[in-house]
Amino acid sequence: MQDIKKNLANAVREYRSEIGLSQEKLAEILNLDQRTILNIEAGRGNPKFEVLYPLITYLKIPSDRIFYPDKENQSPSLQKLLATLNDCTEQEANDLLPMVRYMLDLLRKQGNPTL
Structure with a gap:
């Protein structure tokens, strides 16, 4: 239990400092x-x-960060x-999806000119 704390x-x-x-x-x-x-x-x-729920959701702390910190995240x-x-x-996710795919494609082409 101490490790979780x-x-x-x-x-x-x-996350607060960030x-x-x-x-x-x-x-x-x-x-x-x-x-x-x-x-x-x-x-x-x-x-x-x-107390924990509003704290974790406000700071947007992934649960793995608390419960599985050694897991390769x-x-x-x-x-x-x-x-x-x-x-x-x-x-919003539906509207963002084509934009994200487009931006990823641009970034990947920029990072690897042979693509």
Whole structure:
């Protein structure tokens, strides 16, 4: 259980810092006590689901990052891209798909002139 707390602590700290939020600001946004964020990032306590769910979804932390940190994961950039796409509606995803395919094709041709 301690490993999961450590994984959660590291993930919350990393993703919070990445978007430039202080512990205080994150607590304010999620309507939590600042000590709650502090304790989670310190690996202390046993946060309830009612605290974890908004925290993890707001920061868009992939569950693998917490429960399977040693698993060979995708790169952080790919994880962020997938988290962003997971936040799309079905219609948005449908509209984005041709654009993403087009952009990938351009990037791949740029990276490999022989294509």
